[in-house]
Amino acid sequence: MSEQSNKTPDTDTAPIVRMEKLNKHFGSLHVLKDVDLTVTSGEVVVIIGASGSGKSTLIRCINGLEEYQKGHLEVDGKVLKPDGKSSRELQQVRTEVGMVFQQFNLFPHLSVIDNITLAPTKVRHASRAEATKTAHRLLERVGIADQAEKYPSQLSGGQQQRVALARALAMEPRLMLFDEPTSALDPEMIGEVLDAMRELARDGMTMVIVTHEMNFAREVADRVIYIHKGEIVEQGTPEAVFDAPQNERTQSFLSRVLTH
């Protein structure tokens, strides 16, 4: 059974995400089919796949933004029940798991600095001064130290996404989820966001990334997962998946996306 096949010594490096035979339906649509996914600390996992294949749904299950129907899911040592909408465990998991969305989802009524300090002060009960200091440090790290007092609508898309990244990092997460973080950006702004993510990966952050940026995936990923109609059909190192894909559906997907 699967418990034996993908065993990980849960003594010192227990996986941050352990998903076993996860199944998810939207009504009659079977979106995720027996998905097994284990992410260990420090690992960078990139998920690729065609539109509608279930990438977003998969990544959103990890922090409970989507419910699921069957299977087992453990994140940061806590079991997330299928419909544990408002459970305490879920909230605890969310404080340890950051997420960056395709549409940034910054809070438009709050300044950049308030966007970043909101969760640390309300959830972690950090002092205002402390949270502000951390926020400035993070803004510097993502290269927009001078934008702290502005409102999201006054920033470019690339800057907004970097604020969103800083906002998530302010909670000092143990795992970062990215759902197509550059898909809503003008081409000239993609680089600045990828640079910030690259640096994060270099610093050892555990990351699960859904992206269509194949060059970036090849460069930062420890493991690439190809998902097709809700099933993981292939996974391995970037070299293995990109240069010598075994599954013909992976081959045909890659030949389509790598040509342009």
Add this chain to the structure above:
Amino acid sequence: MNGSFEFNWQAALDSIPYLLAGVPYTLLISFGGLAIGFVIGMFFGLLRLSSASWLRWPAIVYIEVFRGTPVLVQVLFIFYGLPQLLGGPIDAITAGIAAIAVNSGAYISEVVRGGVQSIERGQREAGLSLGLSRTQTFRYIIWPQGFRRMIPALGNQGIISIKDTSLFAVIGVGELVRQGQIYIATTFRALEVYLMVALLYLAITLTLSLLLRLLERKGLVGQ
């Protein structure tokens, strides 16, 4: 006096001090009622949004009943009907405030619901994904944004409720219209007096409109 076909400016001006005595009552009933109506509206508007049907249904019933019946009937019911149940009279001002409260409350419930629902799903998801509880997400993220979007509709309701208080002349509250009626009964200058009454309502509602526009402009900063 002259023929009644002529507009008598003097009569119009003379009525003003008398009419002004009604303005505090008009303001008290409308703003008192609206303040309570806002609390009611927040309560039922949020219930209306609940995913639990046993919470949603009372809200739907409340909204439909008080939106679907005339405010005049509501105030008559409260002023003449309720004392039968309570065993003691209700004073006219209290009845007026209560009528505006339950009536505007029904409309404001829908305003609150619309405002909250208008906030993109991603805002809630961003809040939750940062580890904020559902209550915190609502309080710090959804409500502040939703409230700004409610301001125009709330202002609209305010203006409607101010005008609705004119109906309460029938239960003898000494508000603007009632003051006008009493004055006309002794002077017979209906044309002049009702024009002055109308202008006073207009002065109140225009002031509110202006304040709201200022608020909206301020509220838009940082959106």
